Amino acid sequence: MIRLTTESFDPGAELTAFCAGRSESGAVTSFVGIARGDAGATTALELEAYPGFTEVEIGRMVAAAMARFSLHDALVVHRHGAIGPGEPIVMVATAAAHRREAFEACDYLMDYLKSRAPFWKKEHGPGGARWVEPTPRDLDDLARWD
């Protein structure tokens, strides 16, 4: 399931719901990305999405992960709008028969979301605002899956 939201969310509640009723998935992995304050240098993040396009593109990433890692299920919750330090931005959960596939699929999905998901991220701080683009490290992380 893919959900975009402008509201904060409770990662624990999401994970509990994702695990509920599973009797065939031996492994669930989850990742939560949290907005960093960078010791006061970042006071807020602003994420812009393209409604109707962002969900479809994330859907393609999830479909690719489902096939590649033989997943039973996957969850992506992603914030957009204004996000304060300490708030969750993104959560990914993956369910598979065994742990290796669940771990790898979660890692894969986060690498894709970081560099390929249609969001545009602006960091606001005391020194002004700047647009954040994928770092060389992000792109190297993504290239691991080629």
Add this chain to the structure above:
Amino acid sequence: MRVLLFGRLSDVAGWRERSLDPAPASLAALKALLAAEDGALGAALASPGVQAAVDKVIVRGGAALVAGSEVAFLPPMSGG
């Protein structure tokens, strides 16, 4: 037709969305029109990593446009 700018492109242009009537015949003609109006936006649209989507599908190379087209210009993306 509608033109949408995302991320830093809307900061450069000072607008996020506008209507254009009549629609330019092609994506290339639209980019030329926008660049002629605003050189800074033209340069930003031509910068590395900027993609275009027509009716919410990424297009590489040329694309024809019609009156109801929605063209979005997308700078490098970053989620998470």
